[in-house]
Amino acid sequence: MRTAVTRYAKSGEARIAYQVVGHGTLDLALIPGFPSNLEILWEDADYSRLVKRLSAFCRLILFQPRGSGLSDGIDPRALPDPRALVDDIRSVMDAAGCGRAALLGASDGAAQAISFAATYPERTRALVLAGGYAFFPDAAADARRMRANVEATEATWGTGASLARMAPGRADDRAFADWWARLERLSASPTAALLQARTSAALDVRGLLPAVAAPALLLHRSDDAHVRVESSRQLARALKDARLVELPGRDHPVWMGDVDSVADLVEEFLTGERSVAHGDRVLAVLLVARVVGTAGGLAAAVTSRHLQERMELFREALPRIVTRHGGYGRWSGSDRIDARFNGAARAASCAIVLRETAASLGLAIAQGIHVGEIDMALEPLSGEALDVADRIAAAARHADIMLSRLASELVSGSGLQFLDRGRVAVDGMREPLPIVALASERHLEPLSRSKVRPTDLGILSPREREVLELVADGLSNPHIAVQLGLSEHTVKRHVANILLKLDMPTRAAAAGLVARRTAQ
Numbered sequence: 001m002r003t004a005v006t007r008y009a010k011s012g013e014a015r016i017a018y019q020v021v022g023h024g025t026l027d028l029a030l031i032p033g034f035p036s037n038l039e040i041l042w043e044d045a046d047y048s049r050l051v052k053r054l055s056a057f058c059r060l061i062l063f064q065p066r067g068s069g070l071s072d073g074i075d076p077r078a079l080p081d082p083r084a085l086v087d088d089i090r091s092v093m094d095a096a097g098c099g100r101a102a103l104l105g106a107s108d109g110a111a112q113a114i115s116f117a118a119t120y121p122e123r124t125r126a127l128v129l130a131g132g133y134a135f136f137p138d139a140a141a142d143a144r145r146m147r148a149n150v151e152a153t154e155a156t157w158g159t160g161a162s163l164a165r166m167a168p169g170r171a172d173d174r175a176f177a178d179w180w181a182r183l184e185r186l187s188a189s190p191t192a193a194l195l196q197a198r199t200s201a202a203l204d205v206r207g208l209l210p211a212v213a214a215p216a217l218l219l220h221r222s223d224d225a226h227v228r229v230e231s232s233r234q235l236a237r238a239l240k241d242a243r244l245v246e247l248p249g250r251d252h253p254v255w256m257g258d259v260d261s262v263a264d265l266v267e268e269f270l271t272g273e274r275s276v277a278h279g280d281r282v283l284a285v286l287l288v289a290r291v292v293g294t295a296g297g298l299a300a301a302v303t304s305r306h307l308q309e310r311m312e313l314f315r316e317a318l319p320r321i322v323t324r325h326g327g328y329g330r331w332s333g334s335d336r337i338d339a340r341f342n343g344a345a346r347a348a349s350c351a352i353v354l355r356e357t358a359a360s361l362g363l364a365i366a367q368g369i370h371v372g373e374i375d376m377a378l379e380p381l382s383g384e385a386l387d388v389a390d391r392i393a394a395a396a397r398h399a400d401i402m403l404s405r406l407a408s409e410l411v412s413g414s415g416l417q418f419l420d421r422g423r424v425a426v427d428g429m430r431e432p433l434p435i436v437a438l439a440s441e442r443h444l445e446p447l448s449r450s451k452v453r454p455t456d457l458g459i460l461s462p463r464e465r466e467v468l469e470l471v472a473d474g475l476s477n478p479h480i481a482v483q484l485g486l487s488e489h490t491v492k493r494h495v496a497n498i499l500l501k502l503d504m505p506t507r508a509a510a511a512g513l514v515a516r517r518t519a520q
Contacts, residue, residue: 002271004019004020004021004038004042004062004508005019005399005404006018006019006038006039006070006162008508009088009092009095009096010091010095011066011084011087011088011091011092012084012087012089012449014066014071014072014084014088015071015072016063016064016065016066016071016072016091016092017038017064017069017070017071017089018038018061018062018063018064018092018095018096019038019061019062020059020060020061020062020096021051021055021058021062022054022055022056022058022059022060022431023059023410024055024056024057024058024059025058025059025091026057026058026059026102026271027058027059027061027096027098027101027102027125027272028058028059028060028061028101028102028103028104028124028266028270029061029089029092029093029098029101029102029103029104030056030060030061030062030063030064030104030106030108030109031052031063031065031089031097031103031104031105031109031110031112031113032062032063032065032081032105032106032197033067033106033107033108033109033131033252033253034065034068034107034108034188034193034197034200035068035162035183035184035187035193036068036069036183036187037064037068037069037070037183037186037187038062038064038070039069039070039181040050040069040182040186041104041183041255043333044179045332045338045381045382045386045387046256046257046259046382046387047255047272048382049259049260049382049383050254050255050259050262050263053259053260054104054263054266054267055266055268056269057271058102058270059098059300060093061093061096061098061101061110062332063088063089063092064110065085065088065112066080066084066085066088067080067196067199068188068190068193068196069186069187070189070194070218071088073188073192074192074195074196074199075190076192076195078116079195079198079199079202080199082115082118082203082231085115086111086112086116086119086120087198088265088396089103089116090116090120090123091110093111093123093131097514099173100121100122100123100124100125101123101125102124102125102126102127102128103116103117103124103126103127103128103134104128104129104130104133104256104266105127105128105129105130105255106130106131106145106253106254106255107130107131107132107226107227107252107253107254108200109132110129110130110132110133110134110201111128111134111200111203111205112133112134112194112203112450113127113132114127114129114134114205114208114209114212115205115208117212117213117336117417118205118208118209118211118212119210121211121213121214123499124214125214125270125423126214126215126216126217126269126270127214127215127216127217127235128217128218128219128233128266128269128270129213129216129217129218129219129232130218130220130254130262131217131219131220131221131224131226131227131231131232131252131253131254132218132220132231132234132235133227133231133232134205134206134209134231134234134238135203135204135205135206136200136201136203136208136227137201138231138234139227139228139231140226140227140228141232143442149500150432152198152505153193153194153197154190154191154193155190155192156193157170157184157185157188157190157193157194158181158184158185159181160177160178160181160184161186162180162184163176163177163180163181164228165225166225166226166251166252166451167180167201167251167252167253167256167392168225168250168251169249169250169251169256169257169425169426169427170251170256170427172317172394172395173390173391173394173509174292174394175290175333175335175336175394176394179333179406182401185353198284199370200207202294203217206238208311209235209238210238210240212239212240213240213241214220214241214386215241215242215243215269216235216239216241216243217242217243217265217266218232218235218236218243218244218245219232219247219249219254219259219262219265220232220244220245220246221244221246221247221248221249221251221252221257221350221419222246222247222248222249223248223249223250224249224250224251225250225252225303226252227252228247230476232244233244243269245265247261247262247431248428248430249427249428250427250484251427252361257427257428258384258426258428259386260383260384261514274379281373281374281375281376282374282376283338283371283372284340284341284342284372284373284375284385285341285342285343285344285345285346285347285369285370285371285373285407285410285514286339286340286347286369286371286372286374286381286385286386286388286389287327287329287337287339287341287350287351287367287368287369287395288336288337288338288339288367288368288389288390288392289336289337289339289351289354289365289366289368289393290335290336290365290366290367290393290394291311291314291335291336291358291363291364291365292335292364292365292366292398293363293364293394294307294362294363294364296325296455303469305427307331310361310362310363311363313361314357314358314361314363315331316335317357317427318331318354321350321353321354321370322350324350324353324354325341325344325349325350325395326341326342326343327340327342327346327347327350328381329337330381332381333512334462336390337354337365337382338386339381340381342370343410343463344371344403344407344408344410344411344449345410345411345416346415348401348403348411348438348490349489350370351367351401351414351438352401352438352488352489352492353478353488354367355399355401356476356478356488357403357478359399359476360476360478360494363401364398364399364411366394366396366397366398366399366400366402367393367395367396367401367402368385368388368389368390368391368392368393368395368396368402368403369392369399369401369402369403369404369407370385370388370389370404370406370407371385371390371391371404371405371406371407371410372384372386372388374383374386384428387426388426388429388433389402389404391424391426391427391433391444392404392433392435394487395424395435399436400437400438401438402421402435402437402438403435403437403438404433404435404436405414405433405434405435405436408436408497415489415493416436416438416439417439418436418437418438418439419437419439420434420436421435421436421437422434422435423435431506439499457500457513457514460498460501462499463484463494464494464498464501466484467480467484467491467494467498468498468510468511468514469514470483470484470505471495471507471510471511471514472511472515473512474511477491477495495507498510
């Protein structure tokens with residue numbers, strides 16, 4: 001999904017950034033929590049997915065609060081007047097030609113939405129408050145730590161330090177953590193971030209709650225790590241017409257996790273109807289691959305320019321490899337590949353080739369495979385199943401191919417074998433997900449071993465001897481496959497059988513045996 005055009009509304013002497021997406025008759029203004037940057041957020045697949053779902057039934061106005069991202073900053077000498085924040089929302093609505101709107105306030109944006117609804121009831125159709133609160137010091141999951149975090153904001157801002165308390169379910173994903181650090185830097189400077197933290201901590205709308213007449217839907221994740229769910233329970237009791245829905249999960253931002261459930265609830269609340277089906281939903285096997293570094297200890301020897309050249313070669317190879325295995329794939333970030341297949345064996349075979357291709361270029365990739373429903377009508381590829389595959393990839397070691405147990409059970413009869421790797425926690429799932437790793441060559445063995453003397457090359461079939469000769473010549477499995485007109489998987493099986501019959505631990509040992517016999 002392409003980034004929407006950013007426009008500016010004038011609010012007093014300040015300029016407030018906003019975007020408009022969709023063409024529905026109902027207007028919905030989204031007031032995000034901090035950190036945020038209207039143009040950077042589009043890079044996240046879950047955010048784009050939520051925006052696309054919401055804009056399918058309304059005209060969505062994306063609002064950039066004062067002091068963050070693309071909007072004008074806050075005077076560092078004083079915290080902003082709460083009335084100015086309300087006027088910012090009104091000015092954006094005026095600039096967008098919106099007379100009356102529903103407001104979706106997320107996190108600290110919820111308090112601003114409440115203030116607007118109390119001040120301009122005639123312009124407020126309804127409220128959706130996600131992970132919200134009336135007074136942050138009462139809502140923080142850990143009040144003592146909250147005060148320490150506010151004061152430490154200036155020193156740690158831009159490093160991604162806020163991710164662990166905002167979305168602990170994503171904290172172990174190195175690529176996402178790097179992106180979050182970038183989002184911090186492009187949301188505000190350290191000084192501005194400190195002002196935002198103090199502004200959010202000082203904003204108190206408890207006295208305005210009786211004046212809110214608009215119906216309200218409150219959404220809160222039951223194990224929210226940043227804002228206690230009790231804060232939304234208190235709002236539900238204080239507002240005149242409110243319904244609270246508690247969702248599973250611990251990550252705080254509304255655009256993380258199961259965004260389809262969020263969109264379904266918002267759509268039903270605002271329109272009276274819930275979308276029965278979201279486009280063309282099919283069962284698919286999802287693969288996420290992340291470039292996690294260089295292979296074989298090449299980091300010190302590869303210059304930045306050479307590494308970029310290798311990455312470009314890998315990028316060029318991706319469409320050919322994925323298409324050859326009957327899949328569809330794309331780069332969803334600088335170091336992440338998303339792909340879908342109609343079979344788990346195809347996805348696993350493709351993962352093997354991607355790993356070997358990356359290794360041949362001196363790159364290491366970690367891969368995760370899962371199976372689940374996706375919407376074929378959506379572009380880019382997104383959804384809960386893809387998020388799970390990404391979480392599995394984040395848990396993988398360098399060069400590992402990890403699968404959910406469910407995905408591995410769909411490849412029976414393919415000859416692939418797997419090693420148990422325990423379980424991985426996935427946000428939104430009540431129980432950790434069982435995962436396995438695709439076994440390397442030395443593990444791909446039949447149930448029984450040959451009793452023939454291992455150094456006798458005569459026990460190999462003619463095709464196996466051909467493969468062994470090419471292994472001895474230093475060719476990789478993909479190159480052998482091309483030369484002999486075989487699939488990479490078939491070559492992989494031949495190599496595994498050769499190692500088994502010769503009782504050799506590695507292909508290098510088998511190649512050494514050929515070299516010794518040639519020299520005799």
